Amino acid sequence: MRLDKFLKVSRLIKRRTLAKEVADQGRITINGKVAKASSTVKAGDELAIRFGQKIVTARVDELRDTVKKEDAAKMFTILKEERLDKIEPEFIDDEE
Numbered sequence: 001m002r003l004d005k006f007l008k009v010s011r012l013i014k015r016r017t018l019a020k021e022v023a024d025q026g027r028i029t030i031n032g033k034v035a036k037a038s039s040t041v042k043a044g045d046e047l048a049i050r051f052g053q054k055i056v057t058a059r060v061d062e063l064r065d066t067v068k069k070e071d072a073a074k075m076f077t078i079l080k081e082e083r084l085d086k087i088e089p090e091f092i093d094d095e096e
Contacts, residue, residue: 004037
């Protein structure tokens with residue numbers, strides 16, 4: 001199953017177009033490799049998705065083409081959620 005379709009069906013990301021944009025920006029990895037929207041997802045794969053200042057790591061448990069809202073969460077397991085520290089840009093002081 002395509003990555004963007006899985007994200008939409010599982011409701012990790014609400015819309016497929018948004019899932020495609022996030023993937024194309026390089027903010028999603030599958031098993032440690034940067035993924036495109038068209039990348040294939042299999043059961044057992046580990047996804048890391050960067051949402052702003054947060055990285056969510058999830059394992060794909062099952063694949064379905066359609067699913068009810070209540071059953072969408074059964075398609076994946078959240079392994080961890082980590083917050084990224086806000087990185088302040090370093091300014092170069094040329095006046096010495």
